[in-house]
Amino acid sequence: MRRVEIGRIGKSYxxxxxxxxxxxxxxxxxxxxYLEGLGYRAIEEVAELNNEIVLYLTGVQNRQEAERLAGLRVYADPDDLPRLEEGEYYYFxxxxxxxxxxxxxxxxxxDVEDGPQDLLIIKARGSSLRAQSKTYMVPLQAPYVHIKADGIYIEAIPGLLE
Known part of the structure; x- marks a missing residue:
């Protein structure tokens, strides 16, 4: 099963x-x-403290153990993710x-760049090396972007893909 990255471990708390x-x-x-290189860990508790998310995982019982995990990527199995409403998508x-x-x-x-305005990172098709190396950034929530079952359709507006 392909896991999806959902974040990273920061400093201990x-x-x-x-x-x-x-x-x-x-x-x-x-x-x-799933912790990068270490395998699955059960979540004992998740808390929001001072606008930050703090995880408590099984087997991590003190500050020293937590400090060893800093920087690790955190993954989830797609089947474990909550179902979204019709027309909503996870970035992956x-x-x-x-x-x-x-x-x-x-x-x-x-790729999809997360931020105040989420951006689709699009790699163009083409036969030349220049065309193959070109990427474009398009706002995901723009009214001219339509997500359908067979692909993403963009209505070109002036300056968007230049």
Whole structure:
């Protein structure tokens, strides 16, 4: 099964093995996570403290054990993620989808950049090296971006793909 990255472990928190977590809030809905190189760990508790997420994992009982985990990537199994409403997607579901501009094949989504305005990172198709190395950033929530079962359709507006 392909796991999806949902965040990273930050610094330790407190003396009882708390771990600051930088990533998706979906961690509140999970019972377990996969730690990079270490395997699965059950989640004992997830707390939000001072606008930060703090995880307490089985087997991490003190500050020293927590400090050893700093920087590790955190993954979840897709089947463990909560079901989304119709028309909503997890970012990993968009990566690899074909992109069409004005109905014509254009490229594919290679990443989604999370931020105040989420961006699709699109790698263009083309026969030249220049075309193959070019990437475009398109706002995901823009009214001219339509996600369908067979791909992502973009209505070109002036300056968008230049």
């Amino acid at each position: 407190g003396m009882e093995g708390g771990l600051k977590f930088r990533g998706e809030a979906v961690v509140f809905d999970l019972k377990k996570v 579901e968009l990566i690899g989808r074909p992109v069409f501009v004005d109905g014509q094949p254009f490229g594919e989504v290679v």
